[in-house]
Amino acid sequence: MREITYQEAVREAMSIEMRKNPDVFILGEDIGVYGGAFGVTRGMIEEFGSERVRNTPISESAIAGAAIGSALTGMRPILELQFSDFITIAMDQMVNQAAKLRYMYGGKGKVPMVLRTPGGSGTGAAAQHSQSLEAWMAHIPGLKVVQPSTAYDAKGLLKAAMDDENPVIFYEHKLLYQTKSQVPEKEYSIPLGKADIKREGADVTIVATSIMVHKALEAAKELAEEGIEVEVIDPRTLVPLDEETIVQSVMKTGRAVVVHEAVKRGGYGGEIASLIAESEAFDYLDAPIKRIGGLPVPIPYNPELEKAAVPSKEDIKHAVKETLQRV
Amino acid sequence: MDALSGYSVPKGIDKQKLIDLYKQMWLIRFFDEKVDEFFAKGMIHGTTHLCVGQEASAAGACAVLEERDKITSTHRGHGHCIAKGADVNKMMAELFGRETGYCKGKGGSMHIADVEKGNLGANGIVGGGIPLAVGSALTSHMKKLDYVTLCFFGDGASNEGSFHEALNLASIWKLPVVFICENNQYGMSGSVKEMTNIENIADRASSYGMPGVAVDGNDIVEVMNSVDEAVTRARAGHGPTIVEAKTYRWKGHSKSDAKKYRTREEEQEWKEQDPIKRFKELLIESDVFSEEHAEQLKSEAKQMIEDSVEFAKNSPMASKDNLLEDVYA
Numbered sequence: 001m002r003e004i005t006y007q008e009a010v011r012e013a014m015s016i017e018m019r020k021n022p023d024v025f026i027l028g029e030d031i032g033v034y035g036g037a038f039g040v041t042r043g044m045i046e047e048f049g050s051e052r053v054r055n056t057p058i059s060e061s062a063i064a065g066a067a068i069g070s071a072l073t074g075m076r077p078i079l080e081l082q083f084s085d086f087i088t089i090a091m092d093q094m095v096n097q098a099a100k101l102r103y104m105y106g107g108k109g110k111v112p113m114v115l116r117t118p119g120g121s122g123t124g125a126a127a128q129h130s131q132s133l134e135a136w137m138a139h140i141p142g143l144k145v146v147q148p149s150t151a152y153d154a155k156g157l158l159k160a161a162m163d164d165e166n167p168v169i170f171y172e173h174k175l176l177y178q179t180k181s182q183v184p185e186k187e188y189s190i191p192l193g194k195a196d197i198k199r200e201g202a203d204v205t206i207v208a209t210s211i212m213v214h215k216a217l218e219a220a221k222e223l224a225e226e227g228i229e230v231e232v233i234d235p236r237t238l239v240p241l242d243e244e245t246i247v248q249s250v251m252k253t254g255r256a257v258v259v260h261e262a263v264k265r266g267g268y269g270g271e272i273a274s275l276i277a278e279s280e281a282f283d284y285l286d287a288p289i290k291r292i293g294g295l296p297v298p299i300p301y302n303p304e305l306e307k308a309a310v311p312s313k314e315d316i317k318h319a320v321k322e323t324l325q326r327v
Numbered sequence: 328m329d330a331l332s333g334y335s336v337p338k339g340i341d342k343q344k345l346i347d348l349y350k351q352m353w354l355i356r357f358f359d360e361k362v363d364e365f366f367a368k369g370m371i372h373g374t375t376h377l378c379v380g381q382e383a384s385a386a387g388a389c390a391v392l393e394e395r396d397k398i399t400s401t402h403r404g405h406g407h408c409i410a411k412g413a414d415v416n417k418m419m420a421e422l423f424g425r426e427t428g429y430c431k432g433k434g435g436s437m438h439i440a441d442v443e444k445g446n447l448g449a450n451g452i453v454g455g456g457i458p459l460a461v462g463s464a465l466t467s468h469m470k471k472l473d474y475v476t477l478c479f480f481g482d483g484a485s486n487e488g489s490f491h492e493a494l495n496l497a498s499i500w501k502l503p504v505v506f507i508c509e510n511n512q513y514g515m516s517g518s519v520k521e522m523t524n525i526e527n528i529a530d531r532a533s534s535y536g537m538p539g540v541a542v543d544g545n546d547i548v549e550v551m552n553s554v555d556e557a558v559t560r561a562r563a564g565h566g567p568t569i570v571e572a573k574t575y576r577w578k579g580h581s582k583s584d585a586k587k588y589r590t591r592e593e594e595q596e597w598k599e600q601d602p603i604k605r606f607k608e609l610l611i612e613s614d615v616f617s618e619e620h621a622e623q624l625k626s627e628a629k630q631m632i633e634d635s636v637e638f639a640k641n642s643p644m645a646s647k648d649n650l651l652e653d654v655y656a
Binding site for chain 2: 029085086124301302303
C-alpha cells in the first residue's frame with residue numbers, strides 16, 4: 001500500500017467528498033491560492049474553484065457563523081480555522097450557536113459542519129498560536145471532538161466527521177502534518193467513538209492523544225527493552241469517547257497512565273482518569289492512575305523552553321515505571 | 328524647521344529629528360532584513376513577519392508622539408517597536424530566544440513589548456490589540472494623564488469584530504486614541520480588494536462618527552502630518568481618528584510564502600515607491616543633509632544591527648529554571 005502524509009490524507013478525504021457531494025465546500029483564511037497556512041488545501045482551489053474553496057476575510061466569528069448558517073440551511077461546510085487558538089474568537093458562534101441550535105429548536109434543524117484546525121506546540125509559534133484547547137470543546141454538549149494521530153486515522157475520521165449531522169471539531173496537530181502512514185486510495189470511514197489499540201501489552205495501559213500517541217509508542221519501544229510491555233490506546237475521538245476499550249485494557253493491565261499535550265490542569269486526562277476510577281476497572285488497579293499533561297504555563301517561544309512545557313517521552317517512561325514501583 | 332521642499336512638517340519636528348528619522352528607517356529595514364537572513368539559515372526559530380517596505384508608517388506615526396504616549400502593535404511589529412524607541416539589542420536577543428530579550432526569550436517576534444517605553448506589545452491575534460488600545464486610552468481619559476495611544480493594525484484586522492466594537496466604544500467615549508491602519512494590500516494572502524468592498528478602510532470611520540483619512544503610507548512626511556493632526560485632536564479631548572497609511576510589504580507574509588497571490592510586476596511597482604529612498608531625496612533636496620551624510624547614517628544603522636546580533640549571540644539562552652516564572656494564575 002502507498003504511504004502519504006497526514007496533510008495529504010486530510011486533503012484527500014476532503015477532495016473525494018467534494019467530488020461526490022456538491023453540498024460540501026470549504027471556507028477559511030488563505031485557503032485559496034496560498035493553500036492554507038499549513039498547505040492542507042494546496043491545489044484545491046484549482047480543482048474546485050473559488051466558489052467551493054472560499055477564501056475569507058480575517059473574521060473568525062463571521063466565518064464560523066457563515067458556516068453554521070449554511071449548514072443549518074442544507075450545505076455541508078468544512079471550516080478551516082488557521083490556528084486552533086483562534087477558536088477563541090469564534091467561541092460564541094461555536095458554543096452558543098452551533099452546539100445548541102438543534103437542541104434549542106426541539107430537534108428541528110441540524111448543523112452538519114466540520115471545523116478543522118491545527119493545534120499544538122512545537123513550531124516556535126509561541127503563546128497565541130500553540131495551544132491545545134480541546135478540553136474546552138469536549139465540555140460542550142452538542143460538539144464532537146476528534147484528534148487523529150496518524151494519516152490513516154485522519155482520512156477515515158474526517159470522512160466520518162463530514163458524514164456526521166452534528167458540528168465536529170477536528171484537531172490536526174501541526175507536527176503530525178508531515179508524518180506518513182499507509183493509507184488506502186479508496187474512501188473509507190472510521191466511526192467516531194472507536195478507540196484504536198496502537199500497541200498491545202500486558203503490563204501498563206497508556207491512554208494518549210494526538211502527538212502524544214507517537215511519544216507513547218516511542219516510550220513503549222524503549223520500555224520493552226527493559227522487559228516492560230505497554231499497551232498504547234488512542235481514543236481518536238474525545239466526544240464520543242470509547243470508554244469500553246479503555247476500561248477493558250486497564251482491567252487487563254491493572255495500571256493506567258493518561259497523557260496529552262494540553263495543560264494537565266482541567267485537561268481531558270482528568271475525564272479519562274475519572275472514568276477508569278468510576279468503572280469496574282477500579283478493582284483491578286494495582287497502582288494509582290497517573291496523569292501527564294502540559295505545565296500550567298503559556299507556550300513559551302524559546303525552543304528548549306517550548307519542549308519543556310509539554311510532556312516528553314522521558315516523562316512518559318518515568319510515569320509508567322512509577323506505576324510499576326520501579327523508579 | 329517649518330518646511331521641506333513642497334511640504335510643511337509638524338511643529339516640533341526639527342532638522343535633527345528628520346535626520347534621526349532617516350536613520351531609524353534604515354534601522355527598521357536592516358533589522359528585518361537581518362531577521363530574514365537568519366530565518367533562512369535556520370538560526371531563528373518559530374515564525375516572524377517582516378515590515379520591509381513599510382518603514383514610513385511606523386517611523387512617521389511614532390515621530391509625533393511624546394515619551395509618555397503609548398502604542399499597541401501587531402504581528403508585524405518590529406518597526407513599531409523600533410520607532411517607539413526600543414533597544415534593538417533586546418529585540419534581536421528576543422528573536423534568538425535569549426534571557427536578555429524583551430520577553431526573556433518566551434515571547435519571540437510576535438509578542439515583543441516594552442511597557443516602560445509605552446509599547447503595550449505586539450499581538451499574535453489579528454485585531455487583538457485594538458480593544459487594548461481603547462482600554463489604554465480609557466486610562467488616560469479617566470486619570471487625566473494626557474497621553475495618547477496609537478493603535479496600529481492592518482487591512483485584514485479591519486474585518487475583525489474587535490475592530491468595529493472598539494471603534495464604536497472609543498468614539499462614544501471620545502477617547503484619546505488614533506487608529507493607524509497600515510494597509511499593506513494583503514492579509515496573509517487575501518487582497519484588500521477581495522476582502523473589503525470600499526476604496527479606503529478610512530471610510531469606515533464615518534460609521535462610528537469619527538474622521539478618517541487615507542494617506543500615502545510610503546511618504547513619511549504625509550504620515551507625520553496626518554497623525555500629528557489626529558494626535559492633537561485626541562489630546563484636546565475630541566476623540567479618535569482613523570489614519571490609513573497605504574503601503575506594501577516587500578516580503579512574504581511570514582516564512583514559507585510563495586507569494587502566489589500577487590505578481591512580481593506589482594511588487595516591482597511598489598518597490599519603486601521605496602519610502603526610504605523618497606525621504607532621502609526629499610532631505611537632500613531640502614538641504615537637510617548631503618548624500619555623504621545620508622550614507623554615513625545608513626552605515627551607522629547597519630552597524631547597530633550587526634552589534635545587536637553579536638549581543639544576541641553572546642547572551643545566555645532562556646533557562647528552563649525560569650519556565651514557570653511570571654505565570655500569574
